[in-house]
Amino acid sequence: MSEPLLAFLYFFILLTAVVAVLLDDLLSSFISLSVTGVLMATVFALFRAPDVALTQAIINSGLVTSLFLVAYSQTQRTPSPAGECRECPFWLRWPGAALVSSLFAAVLFRGLYVLSGDRIPGSTSAHYLSQTLEETGALNVVAAILLDYRAFDTLGETTVIFTAVFGISLLLSGGKYVHSGHGLSFIVKRGMALLTPFILLYAASILFLGHLTPGGGFQGGSVFATVAILICVVYGTNFEAARISPKSKETFEAGGAMLFVFIGLLGIAWGGGFLANLSGPFPAGTPGSLFSGGNMLLLNLAVGMKVGAGLSSIFYTMIKILELEDDSWPS
Amino acid sequence: MAVMSFLTVSLLFALGLFTVLSRRNVFKTVIGLTLMESAVLLLLISWAYIPGGSAPILPLQGKGVDPLPHAFTLTAIVIGACDIALAFAFIMKLNRFERSVNVDDFRRLKG
Numbered sequence: 001m002s003e004p005l006l007a008f009l010y011f012f013i014l015l016t017a018v019v020a021v022l023l024d025d026l027l028s029s030f031i032s033l034s035v036t037g038v039l040m041a042t043v044f045a046l047f048r049a050p051d052v053a054l055t056q057a058i059i060n061s062g063l064v065t066s067l068f069l070v071a072y073s074q075t076q077r078t079p080s081p082a083g084e085c086r087e088c089p090f091w092l093r094w095p096g097a098a099l100v101s102s103l104f105a106a107v108l109f110r111g112l113y114v115l116s117g118d119r120i121p122g123s124t125s126a127h128y129l130s131q132t133l134e135e136t137g138a139l140n141v142v143a144a145i146l147l148d149y150r151a152f153d154t155l156g157e158t159t160v161i162f163t164a165v166f167g168i169s170l171l172l173s174g175g176k177y178v179h180s181g182h183g184l185s186f187i188v189k190r191g192m193a194l195l196t197p198f199i200l201l202y203a204a205s206i207l208f209l210g211h212l213t214p215g216g217g218f219q220g221g222s223v224f225a226t227v228a229i230l231i232c233v234v235y236g237t238n239f240e241a242a243r244i245s246p247k248s249k250e251t252f253e254a255g256g257a258m259l260f261v262f263i264g265l266l267g268i269a270w271g272g273g274f275l276a277n278l279s280g281p282f283p284a285g286t287p288g289s290l291f292s293g294g295n296m297l298l299l300n301l302a303v304g305m306k307v308g309a310g311l312s313s314i315f316y317t318m319i320k321i322l323e324l325e326d327d328s329w330p331s
Numbered sequence: 332m333a334v335m336s337f338l339t340v341s342l343l344f345a346l347g348l349f350t351v352l353s354r355r356n357v358f359k360t361v362i363g364l365t366l367m368e369s370a371v372l373l374l375l376i377s378w379a380y381i382p383g384g385s386a387p388i389l390p391l392q393g394k395g396v397d398p399l400p401h402a403f404t405l406t407a408i409v410i411g412a413c414d415i416a417l418a419f420a421f422i423m424k425l426n427r428f429e430r431s432v433n434v435d436d437f438r439r440l441k442g
Contacts, residue, residue: 021349093353113337124399164416
């Protein structure tokens with residue numbers, strides 16, 4: 001890896017972050033933050049972490065920015081506050097915060113600097129790198145860690161996603177559906193109709209080849225959610241709700257969780273333990289083929305269903321509020 | 332190279348902290364949280380890198396980089412995105428109640 005390139009990217013990461021913090025215009029500052037996200041994804045790819053780079057590019061700089069745009073357009077009629085506290089004494093406005101955070105940066109850097117040195121992977125990581133093919137049958141070590149060695153953590157993570165969806169639906173619930181936009185122009189609609197199968201194919205390839213190549217349930221599910229979001233934007237919310245109803249999203253999400261737990265219980269039934277893979281009922285298959293890695297294909301599908309349905313219903317719940325008339329949302 | 336990464340991580344985290352402490356707009360607070368999260372992700376990934384290592388996809392060419400932090404980071408990104416979405420939902424609800432996005436205006440729970 002070339003160091004000048006890394007220094008260049010780091011410089012622009014810091015620059016866009018500073019711009020995102022200091023600009024008064026919220027729209028510009030969030031676009032700048034999204035650029036930071038893309039640059040971070042590039043840095044992750046340079047550090048040989050393709051899975052993380054893919055996730056960062058899709059979720060952090062794509063989906064989060066779209067959610068911001070929804071939240072921003074709901075609050076755009078509200079006057080934006082002045083940057084700093086009005087009544088506070090001067091030193092509390094920004095010098096105090098600057099002092100605290102620069103001291104923090106100095107302490108953090110000092111601590112990290114002491115720890116720096118030649119890195120050798122710990123024995124756990126060395127075991128994962130050398131034994132993954134034998135013990136799980138998968139080629140992507142990160143996917144093997146997520147879905148075999150530490151699959152229970154992944155179940156917990158999907159629970160966190162469920163909790164977030166639950167909280168958002170609870171906060172933004174109620175309100176009668178009043179009107180929906182008619183979407184964008186004819187050309188955009190036709191273009192979207194032509195593009196949709198290819199985006200779906202891309203999502204499916206990321207999802208189902210997750211145990212062989214970088215990707216997996218989280219990334220593939222997020223691209224599926226992106227399709228739902230694009231349909232929402234291009235054709236209008238009502239069309240999206242009619243085609244992919246919120247009820248079916250719920251069913252998909254619950255189905256993903258059930259599938260995950262069911263696969264886990266199969267392992268117990270076989271005498272292996274919760275989420276047992278090759279020691280359970282699943283064959284290893286030929287390394288490198290689609291049907292290899294035991295239960296990883298099914299677990300990727302379960303996670304993808306959960307993440308895709310969860311993220312698209314978060315977006316739908318938030319954009320629905322935009323199109324309500326002001327008084328019809330109970331507070 | 333590691334020193335450069337650590338410097339960037341420290342500065343990015345401090346920038347996020349500064350934003351959370353000093354800005355009054357709740358959207359800016361969310362930006363600060365995102366920056367702090369990014370700093371942690373960058374630290375984990377740069378920690379996992381080994382000079383000359385290859386991506387943790389089998390079969391390895393030479394020695395591979397540490398795959399464990401990659402798995403942690405992936406988890407952290409997804410959960411971070413959900414947290415930010417929840418924060419946006421709170422902002423929308425607060426804006427509905429108070430007609431404001433200024434932290435100083437949210438005083439109803441203040442004693």
